Amino acid sequence: MKLSKFVFDLPLNLIAQNPAKKREDSKMMVVHRKTGQLENKHFRDILDYFDDKDVFVINNTKVFPARMYGTKDGTGAMIEVFLLRELNKENNLWDVIVDPARKIRLGNKLYFGTGNELTAEVIDNTTSRGRTIRFLWEGSREDLKNKLNELGETPLPKYIKRKPDEDDRERYQTVYAKHIGAVAAPVAGLHFSKTLIKRCEIKGIRFAEVTLHSGLATFKPMDVEDLHKHKMDAEYYNIDESACKVVNKAKEEGRRICAIGTTTIRALESSYTSQQFLKPGEGWTNNFIHPPYAFNVANALVTNFNLPKSTLLILSCAFGGYELIMEAYKKAIKEQYKFSTYGDAMLIL
Numbered sequence: 296m297k298l299s300k301f302v303f304d305l306p307l308n309l310i311a312q313n314p315a316k317k318r319e320d321s322k323m324m325v326v327h328r329k330t331g332q333l334e335n336k337h338f339r340d341i342l343d344y345f346d347d348k349d350v351f352v353i354n355n356t357k358v359f360p361a362r363m364y365g366t367k368d369g370t371g372a373m374i375e376v377f378l379l380r381e382l383n384k385e386n387n388l389w390d391v392i393v394d395p396a397r398k399i400r401l402g403n404k405l406y407f408g409t410g411n412e413l414t415a416e417v418i419d420n421t422t423s424r425g426r427t428i429r430f431l432w433e434g435s436r437e438d439l440k441n442k443l444n445e446l447g448e449t450p451l452p453k454y455i456k457r458k459p460d461e462d463d464r465e466r467y468q469t470v471y472a473k474h475i476g477a478v479a480a481p482v483a484g485l486h487f488s489k490t491l492i493k494r495c496e497i498k499g500i501r502f503a504e505v506t507l508h509s510g511l512a513t514f515k516p517m518d519v520e521d522l523h524k525h526k527m528d529a530e531y532y533n534i535d536e537s538a539c540k541v542v543n544k545a546k547e548e549g550r551r552i553c554a555i556g557t558t559t560i561r562a563l564e565s566s567y568t569s570q571q572f573l574k575p576g577e578g579w580t581n582n583f584i585h586p587p588y589a590f591n592v593a594n595a596l597v598t599n600f601n602l603p604k605s606t607l608l609i610l611s612c613a614f615g616g617y618e619l620i621m622e623a624y625k626k627a628i629k630e631q632y633k634f635s636t637y638g639d640a641m642l643i644l
Contacts, residue, residue: 296586298520300617302603303624310454310602311637314466318488322632322639324600326615326623333623335630338486338640341597347499349551350541352593354481354559355504357472360447360464365415368404376405376415376428377450378443379478379510380531387430387439388418392511396424404431408446450478452636454602467636476508476531482636483556483597503541507532507562507580517604522585527606529579532562542573542592551644553595557610560584563592588613596643600627600634615643 315321319339326333336343345351361378375394382388393399399417405428407413419427432439449459449467459467469484470492492502508531519525542563545552554560564584566576571591583606596614601607612620623641632639 296522296617298517298522298525298604301605301608301612303621303628305603305628305634309628309631309634309638311633311635311639312455312457314485314637318466318470318486319491321486323486324623324627324632324639324641326619326641326643328615328619328644331619331622333626336642339491341491341642342494342498342500344595344642344644345495345498345500345551345553348501348545348548349499349553350501350503350545351495351553351555352503352505352538352542352559352563353469353471353484353487353555354507354509354562355469355471355473356477356481356506356508356558357475358450358468358477358480359475360444361450361478362448363407363443363446364448365405365407367398368406370398372398374399374405376407377478377511378447379425380476380508382427384436387432387436389428389430390421391426391428392424393426394424396426399426408442413442413446452479454635455637471502471504473504474506474508474533476506478511479509480636481507481509481556481558482599482638483559483640485637486597486640487555501541501545503538505532505534505538505559505562507558509558517606522583522609525583525585525606527581527583529581530558530561531578532565532580533577534562534566534573534575536575539573539575546572546592551595552593553597553642554593555597557596557598557607560590560593560596560610560614564590567591584610584613586613586617590614598641598643599636599638600624600632600641602635611641611643 323338363376377392379390405415414431415428449463565580
């Protein structure tokens with residue numbers, strides 16, 4: 296398929312700027328693949344569609360405050376630095392994106408915090424906007440981690456047109472986040488509250504945890520018409536034996552296995568056997584899922600309503616069927632669903 300098939304007119308006022316007051320109060324459209332039925336519900340109603348021994352697979356990655364603002368040595372120019380991943384724990388090396396990149400060259404020093412609390416040196420160019428920097432820090436790694444948390448900002452996407460606040464530190468994070476490493480939240484999971492999870496467990500729904508550290512790959516603008524030519528950046532994932540046991544038992548019993556989010560389903564599709572059972576795996580995945588695609592593990596998916604031409608929309612169409620998902624999007628716009636990070640949910644059955 297072509298990228299132009301995933302273009303639609305989205306009113307800007309439908310891009311959510313804030314989360315719902317309560318996580319589970321977000322709206323949820325239920326998409327039935329077999330019948331084509333579209334239902335308007337709320338996320339708290341998700342319990343009505345799952346039974347005892349069904350499984351929710353969740354991504355337990357944890358977002359760190361990856362956006363920092365500093366000044367360049369010599370000129371004092373304001374520079375935005377977006378931390379992507381730590382490269383070397385011994386030498387404090389990080390892959391970053393800098394803006395405006397044209398002003399940053401090898402050897403430049405960047406200063407962060409009041410009174411230059413933290414200094415970094417640019418040591419390599421990786422892409423047009425990408426750099427490798429070394430934090431010049433003489434203290435412990437734990438102290439540096441604390442300093443980055445103190446100076447960093449919650450990395451809300453640019454289409455949220457406001458500065459992040461203290462509430463975002465909690466709300467741009469799932470309640471089950473464990474393993475630090477993501478620069479973008481697995482947003483479908485933001486709809487779960489601790490209370491809703493407890494209600495799921497009481498009903499007998501089981502949870503399996505995987506990890507995929509969401510990078511900017513998911514949100515990187517696509518600039519090729521032929522989907523086969525789009526290259527995703529690699530992201531780290533980990534699936535352990537305990538998750539495999541839960542998922543595979545449900546698969547053997549013919550239960551529903553629901554992936555909570557596109558990052559989760561990408562992790563699942565990165566490690567399975569020839570018999571379509573989940574297997575333990577760890578590494579880096581750059582799988583870009585687009586129609587047509589035969590999914591191997593999950594048979595249900597929760598995702599948010601996503602932006603035009605996004606890899607997330609394209610994956611949703613691969614899972615739910617292009618015509619049906621695009622029909623659901625037309626209905627969502629007509630009925631004022633909220634889109635993207637803090638937006639409303641879609642359950643595809």
